[in-house]
Amino acid sequence: MSELRTEEMVINMGPQHPSTHGVLRLKVVLNGEIVVEVKPYIGYLHRCFEKHCEAMTYPQVIPYTDRMDYVNAMNNELGYAIAVEKLLGIQVSERVEYIRVIMAELQRIASHLIAIGTYGNDAGAFTPFLYCFIDREKILEIFEMTCGARLLYNYIWVGGLSHDIPKDFQKKVKEFVKYFRPRIDQLNGLLSYNKIFIERTANIGILPADVAINGGASGPTLRGSGVKFDLRKNDPYSIYHKFDFDIPTGTGEVGTVGDCWDRYMVRVREMEQSLRIIEQAVDNIPEGDVFADIPKRVKPPVGEVYVRTETPKGELGYYIISDGSLNPYRVKARSPSFCNLSLINQISRGYMIADLIMILGSFDIVLGEIDR
Amino acid sequence: MDINEIYNKLKAVFGDDIIELKTDKPVDPFIIVNPEKINAICYFLRDEESLQFDSLSCLSGVDFDKDNLASVYHLYSYALNHKLVIKAIVPKEKPELPTVSDVWATAEWHEREAYDMMGIIYTGHPDLRRILTPEDWEGHPLRKDYKVQEFYNGMKVPY
Numbered sequence: 001m002s003e004l005r006t007e008e009m010v011i012n013m014g015p016q017h018p019s020t021h022g023v024l025r026l027k028v029v030l031n032g033e034i035v036v037e038v039k040p041y042i043g044y045l046h047r048c049f050e051k052h053c054e055a056m057t058y059p060q061v062i063p064y065t066d067r068m069d070y071v072n073a074m075n076n077e078l079g080y081a082i083a084v085e086k087l088l089g090i091q092v093s094e095r096v097e098y099i100r101v102i103m104a105e106l107q108r109i110a111s112h113l114i115a116i117g118t119y120g121n122d123a124g125a126f127t128p129f130l131y132c133f134i135d136r137e138k139i140l141e142i143f144e145m146t147c148g149a150r151l152l153y154n155y156i157w158v159g160g161l162s163h164d165i166p167k168d169f170q171k172k173v174k175e176f177v178k179y180f181r182p183r184i185d186q187l188n189g190l191l192s193y194n195k196i197f198i199e200r201t202a203n204i205g206i207l208p209a210d211v212a213i214n215g216g217a218s219g220p221t222l223r224g225s226g227v228k229f230d231l232r233k234n235d236p237y238s239i240y241h242k243f244d245f246d247i248p249t250g251t252g253e254v255g256t257v258g259d260c261w262d263r264y265m266v267r268v269r270e271m272e273q274s275l276r277i278i279e280q281a282v283d284n285i286p287e288g289d290v291f292a293d294i295p296k297r298v299k300p301p302v303g304e305v306y307v308r309t310e311t312p313k314g315e316l317g318y319y320i321i322s323d324g325s326l327n328p329y330r331v332k333a334r335s336p337s338f339c340n341l342s343l344i345n346q347i348s349r350g351y352m353i354a355d356l357i358m359i360l361g362s363f364d365i366v367l368g369e370i371d372r
Numbered sequence: 373m374d375i376n377e378i379y380n381k382l383k384a385v386f387g388d389d390i391i392e393l394k395t396d397k398p399v400d401p402f403i404i405v406n407p408e409k410i411n412a413i414c415y416f417l418r419d420e421e422s423l424q425f426d427s428l429s430c431l432s433g434v435d436f437d438k439d440n441l442a443s444v445y446h447l448y449s450y451a452l453n454h455k456l457v458i459k460a461i462v463p464k465e466k467p468e469l470p471t472v473s474d475v476w477a478t479a480e481w482h483e484r485e486a487y488d489m490m491g492i493i494y495t496g497h498p499d500l501r502r503i504l505t506p507e508d509w510e511g512h513p514l515r516k517d518y519k520v521q522e523f524y525n526g527m528k529v530p531y
Contacts, residue, residue: 043504043505214476216428216476227450306400306430306446334432334446
């Protein structure tokens, strides 16, 4: 048994497979169980969002942005609204900004809950998935109460909001914050510090900081590598400069800095920080009219703008070119999942195929915004 | 660093390859450069001590005007916290310019997207294929003069 002849094998993961979090095909070259190369094939969900935008007026684009990262619609709308407002040169009222921040942070928690729940599911832990969805449901109820929709809201408009907040909104949000804090500790006990989960995720898929920056990683994927960078702090938009919160980063607590567990844990800790922001904002919503600044006709002057915001997945950038007409000349969305996913080949070579599932899950990709 | 300083710095090194600085509002200011030199300029922007543009935020293909396409680079420096927009304009008859995927790895997929959507060809790119549309799709959808093909593999396309 000195020399056994081995051959490399090509396996297609997806496009229909639960571990790929959507319709994504990974062409994996394997040497036994070891990954030699991963080639992602994307585009199965391509709807030509950018072409559609060119035929729409500026406000009509907002429902389309909802459908990019469909578990995170509020943050998508927020970035687009800020970009168009910048082109128009309008300043929205304090009340609108406060409500937007609360909504964006609630949505961040909801999105992270999906990321965490499905990640546990990838590792074979089904119970945390259900726990996460129970909590997410409570956030969706708040959204439903506010604007009638549960997933795709069309809530944040250029210059304002589609609805003012209902009477007992603040009460409901405060109840949620109070309810959710101990649930994070419970989640940590159930999943984060679970021995089996740590074995599956620590020291797997290590992403060094310089590779992350050069490869365009952002959000928890970048922060998991120990880079303390959050657009809400480092390039503030809306009114985030008013709030006090920390930027959790990966520290290699149970393994190496930048491994899957670090990326996962950044999300858990970010939920706590989001709760802090919500707490600071919810009692200080000023009085005012949320419809006052909505322009009757959105017709920006000739120009272009690139606005980036921190969504739960990372840096979402809108590059909008206006030619002075009612329709945008060009809208380009730089989606965080797109850039994060492009790193997968670099960091999963040499690991087992079972680890590849964990590495992919740790990026928290949503195919809706990769394929657009 | 201010965009005027960056412009002067680039102008000192690359001379006429740095074509124009546009700062009129509400435009994000940008610098137009010679497309043939884009790779060398990007290496300089990344490695120069006082600039350190260590990341490419976004790369977009744009249908610039009737005869030209543009490749737009949004750069950001994590080290020094400043931004820059540069544009390289190429004619539609010969939309070719060098790749920057060796400067920033993230450009690889962005350039594939710009090729797919706009038909800009990045010479020296390691794997320039369509990324979002199918491999046998015809045309480049985000061009303003794009006409959708009537049939794709026997299926009627416009609905």
